Amino acid sequence: MPELLTAQPHEMEIGQVLKALADEHRRRIIVELAADPSDAERTCNSFELPLSKQTVSHHFKTLLAAGLIKQVNYGNRQGISLRRDAIETKFPGLLDLLR
Amino acid sequence: MPELLTAQPHEMEIGQVLKALADEHRRRIIVELAADPSDAERTCNSFELPLSKQTVSHHFKTLLAAGLIKQVNYGNRQGISLRRDAIETKFPGLLDLLR
DNA sequence: GGAAAGGTCCTACTTGTATCGTACCTGTGG
DNA sequence: CCACAGGTACGATACAAGTAGGACCTTTCC
Numbered sequence: 001m002p003e004l005l006t007a008q009p010h011e012m013e014i015g016q017v018l019k020a021l022a023d024e025h026r027r028r029i030i031v032e033l034a035a036d037p038s039d040a041e042r043t044c045n046s047f048e049l050p051l052s053k054q055t056v057s058h059h060f061k062t063l064l065a066a067g068l069i070k071q072v073n074y075g076n077r078q079g080i081s082l083r084r085d086a087i088e089t090k091f092p093g094l095l096d097l098l099r
Numbered sequence: 100m101p102e103l104l105t106a107q108p109h110e111m112e113i114g115q116v117l118k119a120l121a122d123e124h125r126r127r128i129i130v131e132l133a134a135d136p137s138d139a140e141r142t143c144n145s146f147e148l149p150l151s152k153q154t155v156s157h158h159f160k161t162l163l164a165a166g167l168i169k170q171v172n173y174g175n176r177q178g179i180s181l182r183r184d185a186i187e188t189k190f191p192g193l194l195d196l197l198r
Numbered sequence: 199g200g201a202a203a204g205g206t207c208c209t210a211c212t213t214g215t216a217t218c219g220t221a222c223c224t225g226t227g228g
Numbered sequence: 229c230c231a232c233a234g235g236t237a238c239g240a241t242a243c244a245a246g247t248a249g250g251a252c253c254t255t256t257c258c
Contacts (some may be wrong), residue, residue: 014126014196014197014198015121015123015126018117018120018121018126019121021117022114022117022118022121024114027113027114027117091196092192092196093191093192093195093196094196096192097113097190097191097192097193098113099113
C-alpha cells in the first residue's frame with residue numbers, strides 16, 4: 001500500500017521555490033529529474049549526492065514542501081518524481097533556466 | 100564624476116542569482132525595477148522597504164554581486180537600474196516568473 | 199560653513215539552515 | 229527469522245545570512 005506524499009494543499013509559492021532551488025544540491029536533483037523526459041520514479045539514493053543520507057532526506061523534504069517533487073512511500077524506499085506539469089503551469093520556463 | 104559600479108567581471112551565476120532572488124525584500128526590488136519599462140534610475144531609498152538603511156544597502160550589494168542591477172555612484176546618492184538585457188540574455192523569462 | 203539627506207563600512211547579534219550522529223521504521227531476500 | 233538497504237525523526241553543531249547601531253563620507257542647499 002504505497003502512500004502518496006504530494007504535499008501541496010496550497011499553491012506553490014515563488015519564495016519557497018527559489019529558496020529550494022538556491023541550494024546547489026537540490027538544484028542538481030531537479031536538473032537531473034528534469035533531464036529525464038519519461039519522468040520515471042527515482043529513489044533518493046539514486047542521485048549519488050556527496051552527503052549523508054540524513055542530509056539527502058532533508059533536501060527532499062524541502063523540495064517536497066516547495067511543491068517541486070512528489071514522493072510515493074513504498075516503505076523501504078521512496079518513489080521520487082518531478083511535478084513537471086505543476087511547475088510548468090505555475091512557472092513556465094523555470095526548469096529550462098536551471099540548465 | 101559619477102562612478103559606475105557594474106560589478107560583473109565574471110558571468111552571472113545561477114546559484115548566486117537564485118540566492119539573491121530568494122529573499123523577499125530583494126525580490127521586491129527587482130520586481131519593482133522590472134515593472135518600469137523605461138528602466139529609469141532609482142535611489143536605494145525610493146523602494147521604501149521596512150528596513151534600516153544599512154540593511155537596504157546590504158541587499159543592494161547582494162543584488163549587485165549577483166549581477167542583477169547596476170549602480171552609479173553620485174556621491175550622496177546611488178543610481179540603481181536593472182541589468183535587464185543581461186538578465187534576459189542569460190536567463191530568458193526569469194523576470195516574468197517573479198510576478 | 200553647517201545642516202541635512204542618501205549611502206557605506208564595520209561590527210555585533212540573532213535567526214536560519216545545511217550537515218551529520220544516533221536511533222528507529224519498513225520492506226526485501228536469503 | 230534476521231540481516232540489510234533505503235529512509236525518516238530528533239537532536240546537536242557549525243556556518244551563513246538578515247538585521248541594525250554607530251561612525252563616517254559625499255553632495256546639496258540655505
